[in-house]
Amino acid sequence: ARMLTEQQIPTPGTLEYRRTGSTRRYHPGYECKWATNTVVHILENREYTGCLVNFKTEKLSYKVKHSVENPLEKQVIFENHHEPIIDTQTWERVQELRKQRKRPNRYDEVGLFSGILFCADCGSVMYQQRYQTDKRKQDCYICGNYKKRTHDCTAHFIRTDLLTAGVLSNLRKVTSYAAKHEARFMKLLIEQNEDGGKRRNAAKKKELEAAEKRIAELSAIFKRLYEDSVTGRI
Structure with a gap:
């Protein structure tokens, strides 16, 4: 580059x-x-x-x-x-x-949220970015589309320490709820997994139908080319 x-x-x-x-x-x-x-x-x-x-x-x-x-x-x-x-x-x-x-990785570590954090507006993966201030080093995650200078998104970023604190706070709330309402929590998980499974199956079916349609189109093209070749039209 x-x-x-x-x-x-x-x-x-x-x-x-x-x-x-x-x-x-x-x-x-x-x-x-x-x-x-x-x-x-x-x-x-x-x-x-x-x-x-x-x-x-x-x-x-x-x-x-x-x-x-x-x-x-x-x-x-x-x-x-x-x-x-x-x-x-x-x-x-x-x-x-x-x-x-x-x-080479001068920090010798991978960000805790690398690869699993996405921009809420455009859906792009968010990249870890580190910078040095006068007093200390700072970490943040920034929208990939903005980082690559595209027009798909604006300057969305979040500090790593604030993100970590927010995730920990929500984890504590979830574990506390699960401990107090175990049966209800398990029911919610099962319902979400079933709903996600149905949607994944529907998506796979759609992909399969698209592949079969494309294969049929290519087969028709190859057949026409073969017929034109045999008859001397090409």
């Missing part, structure tokens, strides 16, 4: 803006300012090898907007779908080299 920025290479969002006028990923004043996550996305994008990848992400719960990446075994990959930009061997070599890299 640093090298691309130094060489003043326009970002994908800048190129999209120049080509279509879309401001969705365009950041005035940062036309050639590359973010690390953009480079990572380019390096890890399997579709550059000519594949079509379906079901790359899913929502773990209907309560949050945030989607998580599916493991490879849950994804549906169609080989040779379009003209590749790079060959598969080069792409796989890049993935091997990336696995060997270890990013």
